[in-house]
Amino acid sequence: MRMNKTSLIETRTDPLIMDLPFSEGEYQRRLNACRQLMNEDEIDAFISFTPENIYYLTGHDTPGYYYLQACVVTHGHDPVVFTRKIESFNTLGRSWKRKTCPYGDTDNPVTVLTALLRELGCENKRIGLESNAWFITSSQYLELNEALQKSGQVTDASGLIENLRMIKSEEELVYIRQAGKICSAAMHSAFEASHEGANENDVAAATLAKLAGLGGEYAGLPPFISTGPRTTLVHSTWAGRTMVKGDVLAYEIPGVRARYCAALYRTGVIGNPSDDIQRGCGILLELLEELLSALKPGRPINEIHQVTLEVFRRHNFPAAPRRSAYALGINYPPDWGEGHIISFTEKETRPLQPGMVFHAGTGIYEYPRYQLAFSESVIITDSGYETVTDFPREITIR
Numbered sequence: 459m460r461m462n463k464t465s466l467i468e469t470r471t472d473p474l475i476m477d478l479p480f481s482e483g484e485y486q487r488r489l490n491a492c493r494q495l496m497n498e499d500e501i502d503a504f505i506s507f508t509p510e511n512i513y514y515l516t517g518h519d520t521p522g523y524y525y526l527q528a529c530v531v532t533h534g535h536d537p538v539v540f541t542r543k544i545e546s547f548n549t550l551g552r553s554w555k556r557k558t559c560p561y562g563d564t565d566n567p568v569t570v571l572t573a574l575l576r577e578l579g580c581e582n583k584r585i586g587l588e589s590n591a592w593f594i595t596s597s598q599y600l601e602l603n604e605a606l607q608k609s610g611q612v613t614d615a616s617g618l619i620e621n622l623r624m625i626k627s628e629e630e631l632v633y634i635r636q637a638g639k640i641c642s643a644a645m646h647s648a649f650e651a652s653h654e655g656a657n658e659n660d661v662a663a664a665t666l667a668k669l670a671g672l673g674g675e676y677a678g679l680p681p682f683i684s685t686g687p688r689t690t691l692v693h694s695t696w697a698g699r700t701m702v703k704g705d706v707l708a709y710e711i712p713g714v715r716a717r718y719c720a721a722l723y724r725t726g727v728i729g730n731p732s733d734d735i736q737r738g739c740g741i742l743l744e745l746l747e748e749l750l751s752a753l754k755p756g757r758p759i760n761e762i763h764q765v766t767l768e769v770f771r772r773h774n775f776p777a778a779p780r781r782s783a784y785a786l787g788i789n790y791p792p793d794w795g796e797g798h799i800i801s802f803t804e805k806e807t808r809p810l811q812p813g814m815v816f817h818a819g820t821g822i823y824e825y826p827r828y829q830l831a832f833s834e835s836v837i838i839t840d841s842g843y844e845t846v847t848d849f850p851r852e853i854t855i856r
Contacts, residue, residue, distance in 0.1 A: 586615025638846030641713030
């Protein structure tokens with residue numbers, strides 16, 4: 459390790475412990491784009507606290523962001539990952555540029571971070587902070603903001619990296635496609651393990667084994683595996699329930715490669731489905747087909763969302779969904795999606811662009827009886843869309 463005794467920054471130049479998921483050119487492209495946006499906003503230093511953004515810029519990968527971590531980007535220095543000492547080895551051993559400023563568990567992280575900014579020559583400069591990041595506490599943000607205001611200007615730079623993440627590069631799309639194959643195979647395993655008398659936990663075990671066995675990684679949310687009336691408990695997952703004849707099976711499964719996610723939702727039934735379940739699933743499958751057919755680059759998203767609302771109106775369903783698709787990409791807990799960046803809603807007027815990735819589809823809730831849903835993960839292309847998930851679009855009968 460090479461470290462200047464007067465410097466807070468540590469770096470390494472020996473071989474990486476793990477290969478980076480992306481090329482040198484890809485990381486440089488991202489950094490250049492970040493700096494361009496900083497120039498446009500007249501920002502001298504940008505500080506991101508968001509795990510997905512830090513990974514996007516540097517490859518630093520850890521679930522240990524419950525302690526404050528950040529990435530500091532300036533115009534004259536390589537990006538520096540600011541993190542707890544024990545987590546710094548994830549930067550030194552498997553990141554791009556491999557520069558970290560670690561702090562100890564007894565240190566005040568805000569004090570160390572402000573000292574790092576001084577070392578990087580950021581005094582009396584304009585600093586961009588993410589004010590809506592989940593993993594910096596209110597007290598830490600206020601303390602940092604107050605400290606930086608004393609020696610310069612502070613501006614809200616929330617969304618700067620998210621704007622770059624909306625359009626995936628070809629290197630990113632490789633992992634999205636792999637993730638789609640993984641979650642599709644896991645869906646097959648989930649239904650193969652489902653039958654009258656089977657246990658939800660057995661289904662979860664088969665699903666998780668397939669996800670891991672095919673090279674999948676942990677997701678920002680678990681696979682959602684619920685049966686019978688439990689399907690109406692939104693975002694609930696396996697709880698040991700034994701399946702009985704007539705049960706609806708609601709399975710939503712994420713596949714993850716290099717932290718990039720694809721997801722798939724399918725509905726099944728133990729035995730023959732009732733007439734109302736058949737009707738509900740038929741409507742949702744009709745909706746999914748029409749929604750996917752409407753995916754054209756350049757079309758405003760709220761216009762496409764109207765396709766979903768029209769299907770619900772056509773069939774006299776009173777409760778239309780608030781959104782019919784959400785973005786996918788890099789994921790860390792507590793979420794596997796990028797819906798906060800862009801979603802299909804009535805108020806979203808931005809147009810579709812090639813390279814965007816979405817989890818498209820919606821559901822019907824008949825509390826306390828069942829939930830029905832179908833979805834696909836898709837990449838927006840120059841002419842329409844590419845589906846990266848692959849499972850029959852029909853009720854799965856077990």
